[in-house]
Amino acid sequence: MRSLINTKHSNENINNELASVxxxxxxxxxxxxxxxxxxxxxxxxxDDRPSLRGQLHAAAGQSTIAHGLIKSIDLSAVKAAEGVVAVITVEDVPGHTDIGPVFPGDPVLAIGKVDYIGQPIFAVAATSHDLARRAVKLAKIEYEALPAVLTVKDALAKQSFVRPPFTMKRGDSATAIEQATHQLSGEISVGGQEHFYLEGQVSTAEPTEDGGMTVFSSSQHPSEVQKLVAEVLDIPLNKVIVDTRRMGGGFGGKETQAAPWACLAALLSNVTKRPVKFKLSRSDDMCMTGKRHPFENNYHVGFDSDGQIKGINIEVNGNCGYSPDLSDAIVDRAMFHSDNAYFLDQATVTGNRCKLNTVSHTAYRGFGGPQGMMTIEMVMDDIARHLGKDPLEIRKINLYGKDDRNVTHYHQTVEHNKMAELISSLEQSSDYQARRASISQFNIENTLLKKGIALTPVKFGISFTVQHLNxxxxxxxxxxxxxxxxxxxxxxxxxxxxxxxxxxxxxxxxxxxxxxxxxxxxxxxxxxxxxxxxxxxxxxxxxxxxxxxxxxxxxxxxxxxxxxxxxxxxxxxxxxxxxxxxxxxxxxxxxxxxxxxxxxxxxxxxxxTPKIHFDRATGKGRPFFYYSTGAAVSEVLIDTLTGEYKLLRVDILHDVGHSLNPAIDIGQIEGAFIQGMGWLTTEELVWNEQGRLLSNNPATYKIPAISDTPSDFRVDLVPDDPNREQTIYNSKAVGEPPFMLGISVWSALKDAISSVSDYKLSPDLDTPATPERVLWAVEAMKDNA
Known part of the structure; x- marks a missing residue:
């Protein structure tokens, strides 16, 4: 079935189906x-719910430094401000003060010190949203500044981690690399990503007659909100009800980080005995909530003259921010997906969970998997340029296969694997080889404009890696x-x-x-x-x-x-x-x-979910029930004088098993691809040297617009291929896996840049690949060609 965007004919097909259900x-x-x-x-x-009788509005007073001890707090002007009904600090919390979702480290309000700019120190309830926001700015807080860790390299040098490092290993990678015909090393900085949900973080808490609390929360995890609200109030869980009808987007940003605002609303409601609504403004939301983890990864690989990997060491270094949040599992998933769709015979993958003095980063569509995949996709491109081959040839020769080439570096067998067939099908349907030849000729004939093309696969494990959540x-x-x-x-x-x-x-x-x-x-x-x-x-x-x-x-x-x-x-x-x-x-x-x-x-x-297990002590198990797979071909055009570029065409073939609802599945694939493309191209998070987020509003942070979508956008579902595992009606998950299809855009940009050196060099291109970074990479190609 074709994309909703692609052709009039396919639109008619889907409209007919919609009418006939x-x-x-x-x-x-x-x-x-x-x-x-x-x-x-x-x-x-x-945020649309009608105001409750007597409803108040909340805001939080924020830290203005990245790291320091709180020497004194004067809230007298805050308490005297217009409309203020209540002011609370951590001393006013009757129950738990730490609301860390898995490991401790997330105080509901700062306790004696601050760990990032924007950390809540106190909270206010006032008669209006604007009055509450104005009041919190009147606080007088004195700090004793402490040294702040603001880069991954600094965290690694100081061994500053939120959780201990972890390694997954199969075979003897060091010996395999040493004995291989060719060796390469490289590193990449993978930027983070703001969730930019249309509906920001918002919760309303209403006290009940029995001393409990009803909470309306824009949360992906109502049960966790229930638990944490009960714990901070020191009441039983059966006295807390959490209601979530819908969210205006989540993408992982409301999995754990909806809870703080619900807890603060509930605490203020408990004090005032009135309903309290806590809604973050867009700029506060961007400064006070976590992002997709930025990563800084590196590799050392050994391979033969055909380009087949013989041994590899990969290190993924996640910027976790100041607290554990979900970072342990997120870095684990980056490690699990450091192979993407490729068999790594002798492999060592190490993950570091770096602690920085920034907001604590959190879940985001793909949950670390995309950041892990980026390294191995860079490896494929680098090997191809080193050997003078088409990157697709290198990708195909390294795919998981059968028998002795179907076990991951965490020792799970890749079953029911049809990735080679899927890629072959897409290669033909997208006319990849003819387009590759045409693009090469175009690049010979054009000096200023260059085209690039790339076909990249996705193999994504489906299941929570924490077993009890399944x-x-x-x-x-x-x-x-x-x-x-x-x-x-x-x-x-x-x-x-x-x-x-x-x-x-x-x-x-x-x-x-x-x-x-x-x-x-x-x-x-x-x-x-x-x-x-x-x-x-x-x-x-x-x-x-x-x-x-x-x-x-x-x-x-x-x-x-x-x-x-x-x-x-x-x-x-x-x-x-x-x-x-x-x-x-x-x-x-x-x-x-x-x-x-x-x-x-x-x-x-x-x-x-059956069958899943993983022994972290040995780094072995079956953390995933099954794998979702897909592939994308992206074609781009770049201007070598400015670094500007345009995505010309995208072809996607994705496996959703027996689709429960093709229209919704295709919509998810299209949206995930564009969001993944945005992560890798336009969405740039910028912190200054003091640890303050500068890209904190829509004017300074660019998500993809409709003009960024390709005019030729083709999406197909793999036909008649039900999931071999006993999932619901033999369907496959579709939410996260297509996000990684956006990697094909980044790889296509690298392909276009590489053409400047006649494809002899593999460019360094950190993400997001903004026009500036593309231009710098082009200039580097010219200097080194």
Whole structure:
């Protein structure tokens, strides 16, 4: 199926599918359940909720230095400011003061010292958002400045880590490199990325009559918000309810870092006994919340004259900011994905979790995987230039294969591997070889403008690498009119999770998907949920919802057998009807009969991912249930005088198994690719020498615009290739894996730059590859050619 952007013909195909979706619906396109509300403005986000009676607004007083001891705090002017009702510091927290999601290190408010510019020191509740923001600026705080660590190199030199280093190893890489015919070394700086969700961080806390708290939070992890709010208030979890209907984007930025603002709102609400809303302004959001981890990676590789890797050492150094947050698992995933789609026979991969005096970096689509993949893709390009070969040839010769070339450096067997076939198919459908020849000729004939092309693959592991998170629950009710209520632990952030899970339930009962209503994710409906992250939202919650539906369906079948004296084989569900022997009832009619027969029409469902395990002590195991794969071809044009460039064409072939909803899957692929492209090209985070973020608003931080998308954008799903693992309807995850397809743009830029040296040199091109960096790389090619 072609992209929604690509051709009129494919648009008609998808529109026809959207119009024809009826009973069940799995495997067919259906528009997002809130699509109409999104475009009309009727969709309610947390910030859109009507103000509650007596509602106050919160703001936080922030550190103005990167590292130092707090010598004194004078908040008298803050307390006397217009509209201020309450002011709290860490001394006013009745319960836990540390809200670190996995490891300690994240104080809800600063305790005696500050570790980054923007760290909350105190919080204010006032009668309006503007008055609260004005009041916090009146604080007088004296510091004793301490030395600040502001670069990865400085952190490595000082052995400043948030968690200990970790190594994954297979074989003897040092000997293999030494004995190889060729050796190369290199390093790359991989920039971070602002989440830039349309809806910023926001929470509203409302006290309840029993001393509890109801929290409306724009969070990917309501259960974690529930736990941390309960802990800071020192109350039981059953007194805290967290409600999340939808987010205006998350991308990982609301997995752990939605919790601080919910906790501060709850603390202020607890003090004032009034509802409190905490909404971060865009500039505060960008300064006070974490980003995609910047990485500084290096490699040493040995390879033969064909370009096949014989041994490799890779070091990934993640800039974690001041606290652990999720960095241990993020750097682990960067290490897991340092192979991308390539077999590394003798390999040593080391990961350092560097502690800096900046905001604590956090989850972001791909969760470290993209930063890990960048190094090996650089290796492929560097080997190709060293040997005078097409980078695609080097990539193909190093792909995972069968038998003795199908085990990763963390000792998981790569099963059901069709990457070679996928790349071959894309190579043909994109006319790669003909375009490569044409581009080479263009570059010979043109001095100022140069074209580049690259085909890069993605192999991405699906599962949380922390085993206990791979579980989900769901709740399904059928009402007596035949309509269905669905609730599950997954959160909706625009990705279509609610739509897909509703389709799954409709499929089980063979009813119209529009009769399935999905309600807000709430901790009092489905408890102890995992975050909606790791591309596992549909895998986990879809299976849990299916389990609940199957339980009710089994009850209905048993009732039919008893009432009509038939066997199970004579009972079927089809086209919103239940067929019992020779009788046929509408679904609603039969449900009414079951209710009169005192059949329970409600059930919970539960699912846990099988097969996964990992022993960190040995660096061995199966951390991923399966791999999602894809590949992209990108073609670019650069101006060697200015460094400006344009993305001309993109061809993508991606494997989603048996697609639950092709329209949503293709939309996810397109969006992920553009976001990945933005990370590697335009989105530049800049801190000054004092540790202050300078790129803190839309004027100084550039996400891709519609003009940055290629005019020729072709997206295909691998046809008729269901997941071999028993996932929900044999589908595959689609949220994160396509993000890494954006690497093809970076590699294509390098290809164009390399043409300046007649493809003899591999350019150094850190990311983001802004026009300035492209120009510097071009100049370096000219100097060294």
């Amino acid at each position: 009826g009973q069940g619906g799995v495997g067919r396109s259906k528009k997002h359940e809130s699509a109409d509300k999104h475009v009309s403005g009727e969709a309610l986000y947390i 579980q989900a629950g769901a709740l399904v009710h059928i009402y007596t009119d035949g309509t269905i209520h669905l609730n599950h632990g997954g959160t909706e952030m625009g990705q279509g999770l609610y739509t897909k899970v509703a389709q799954i339930v409709a499929e089980e009962f063979q009813v119209d998907v529009d009769t399935v209503g999905v309600s807000a994710t709430r901790t009092d409906k489905v408890p102890n949920t995992s975050p909606t992250a790791a591309s596992s939202g549909t895998d986990l919650n879809g299976k849990a919802a299916q389990a609940a539906a199957k339980t009710i369906k089994a009850r209905l079948i048993e009732f039919a057998c008893e009432k009509y004296n038939v066997n199970q084989a004579e009972v079927s569900f089809k086209e919103s009807h239940v067929i019992v022997g020779q009788d046929k009832f509408s679904f609603a009619e039969f449900v009414q009969q079951a209710y009169m027969g005192r059949v329970s029409l409600s059930s919970t469902g539960f699912y846990k």
